Amino acid sequence: MPKILIIDDEKDIRNLLAKTLELEGYQVKTAERISEGWTKLSMEEFDLVLSDVRLPDGSGVDLCRRIKEKFPLLEVICMTAFGNIRDGIQAMKNGAFDYLVKGDDNEKLIPAVAKAIEKAELVRRISHLEQRLNQQVGFDTILGNSKEIKKAISLAIKVAPTDTTVLLTGESGTGKEVFANAIHGASTRKTQSFIAINCSAFGKDLLESELFGYKAGAFTGATKDKKGLLEEAHKGTVFLDEFGELQGDLQAKLLRVIETGRFIKLGDTKETQVDIRIIAATNRNLEDEVSKGHFREDLFYRLAVFQIALPSLDSRKEDIPLLAYHFAKRFAQKEGLREINLSSEYAEALKAHRWKGNIRELRNVIERSVILLEGNNLTVDLLPVQFLQDQPSIHLTSWSxxxxxxxxxxxxxxxxxxxxxxxxxxxxxxxxxxxxxxxxxxxxxxx
Ligand SMILES: Nc1ncnc2c1ncn2[C@@H]1O[C@H](COP(=O)(O)OP(=O)(O)OP(=O)(O)O)[C@@H](O)[C@H]1O
The missing domain is CATH 1.10.10 (Arc Repressor Mutant, subunit A)
Structure with a gap:
């Protein structure tokens, strides 16, 4: 629901405007003076400010300039006294979306507010899209100052511009897909597709037809030719997640793709040639899988040419507050909160936890806390109950x-x-x- 802040020192006008806009379906907050309004703006996210020009502690026209400097996505409509149009024009020069003359009826007020809100929403959507676009490329979104994560980042930065196949290893939720995305984004293939496929999500036959595609008539139900993901990703990057799940003959087929870029589609007689870069990821210990005979040794060595081991969150606990604050800010923004703090006890409790689900689990815990949050301070009572019993439990295997x-x-x-x-x-x-x-x-x- 769009949120409006009304700043006006005249109680009757303030209340009337608030009622009118609430009836239109907006969420409305009010302030009597600039200082009170500014505090609210610093704490919460609004879409529109409707401000009187003459206020006890300053001018709404100047306020408009300050707002546009500090919160450029926020729209402002100024309300000038009758016969004082010059104020309105100055406000618009300072960045206001529009001005209204006090006493204007709802036929002017409501469309002006609706248009300003529409613009605010549009600008916000564009800015989110831009943010997401920037997030998809670049290593600066991979947060952390620990030497463990820095080592992984520096390896990834080095390998990114080459065409070398990369093997990302690490527990679930350590950011393997985030790394794969960043490597693609920093490569010469960045304008081409990045196709991710989770090898454990399909049965063997389906995975084969998804990856390599098929010719019409290859099997019952194959009524027309289908391109596989490897072909779809031509000139781009393919991210094969949970690569360790791949079965025997698919491993052989992929080894050939990595070495020659060639493969034969199901039901085809000739080879298809693709130009792709492969980034594979696994949370299994592939060396163990090789020694057990589950994974081809030649494929393992081909992949292990450039291996990047992503550290578990528990092995880089010093990064937890930074990551936690990053997620808290992101979720707070979603909830319309401008400010968010982590109490020191909260940060300590996060550090003491055993993060089996790594960054994904941390992100989920923070999301939950922000949803439950009242105010702006994350405190331990917002953590799931198991955090209270989080310390390694004493299993009495000994009475000593x-x-x-x-x-x-x-x-x-x-x-x-x-x-x-x-x-x-x-x-x-x-x-x-x-x-x-x-x-x-x-x-x-x-x-
Ligand atoms: N360094 C990081 N900085 C910020 N967010 C991160 C970072 N690494 C991972 N994340 C976030 O953590 C979550 C899990 O990351 P991702 O899916 O890349 O992990 P994964 O290792 O590929 O997991 P799985 O093995 O289960 O597929 C995602 O929401 C991702 O955005």
């Missing part, structure tokens, strides 16, 4: 006091995100004692 102490120190270390000074404080012991005990129990700081 030493084992219990070891587990307890592990819990505290995890809660403090590996920070030893904090851990010592939590445990109520000195830092030297903590170091001694960590050495005694052979505990790493990250545990």
């Amino acid at each position: 006091l030493k084992d219990l102490e070891k587990t307890h120190i592990e819990k505290a270390l995890a809660h403090a995100g590996g920070n030893k000074t904090k851990t010592a404080e939590l445990l109520g012991i000195g830092l030297t004692t903590l170091y001694r005990k960590m050495e005694e129990y052979q505990l790493a700081a990250e545990s």
Whole structure:
């Protein structure tokens, strides 16, 4: 629902305008003076400001300029007193969408508001699309300052402009598709298609026809020729997700595509030639799969020429606050909130969590918190209940006091995100004692 802020010091006019616009289906907030209006604008996202020109703490005409400087997507309509058209014209010079003369009836007010809102929505949509477009390319959307993620980014930047096949490995949700997209976006193929296919989402036969296509009559139901995704991606990039799921003869067929760019469609007699770059991803340990005989060794070596291992979120906990803030801002924007903060306890609780679902899980947890949020501050009570019992639970496999102490120190270390000074404080012991005990129990700081 579009949101309007009315700034007017005359109570009757303010209330009348608010009622009229609410009846038109808008969400309306009001302010008596500029300072109050400015606070509301800084906290929440509006589509339109309807402001009086003469206000107790300043001029609506100047306010209009300030608004357009700070919130360029926000539209402003000024309301001038009868006989003071010059104010209205100046407001429009300062970026106002329109001006109304006080006392104008609803026949003028309502269409002017509707047009301004329509423009605000259009501009916002374009700006979102631009943002998304920029997000699809470039490595700057891959967030993180840890050395683990920086190493992966620098490898990806190096390989991007080449045509080399890339193997991305990492647990589910670590950003393999995000990386594949960024590599494509930084390659010479960036203006061509990027086609992603999840190999685990299809049965073997369907996957084969999806990838390679078929000729009419190749099997019952194949009434006409169909291009496969490899052909659709000609001159572009193909991202094969969950590549480790590929079955034996498809592995052989793909190896040939990687080496020669050639393959035979189902039911065809001649070869099809494509020019594609392949980026493959897997969350399996392909070396293990090779040794078990599940994955072809020659294909593995062909892919492993350029392997980028994406770090799990738990191995780069220092990046959690940055990522969390990024997602919080994104979801807050969606909810129409301008400001969002993460309380330090909230950030600490995120760091203490074991992120089995990696960045995807983090994103979902933040989305949930923002939906539940009242106000602008993310606090621990907005986290799912399991976060409260998040510390590694004590499984009493031993009654020894030493084992219990070891587990307890592990819990505290995890809660403090590996920070030893904090851990010592939590445990109520000195830092030297903590170091001694960590050495005694052979505990790493990250545990
Ligand atoms: N470094 C990053 N910065 C910001 N967002 C990220 C980053 N990496 C991943 N994401 C986000 O995390 C989510 C999961 O990423 P993605 O789908 O690329 O993971 P994946 O490793 O391909 O997962 P799967 O193995 O399950 O297919 C997406 O919403 C993505 O936008």
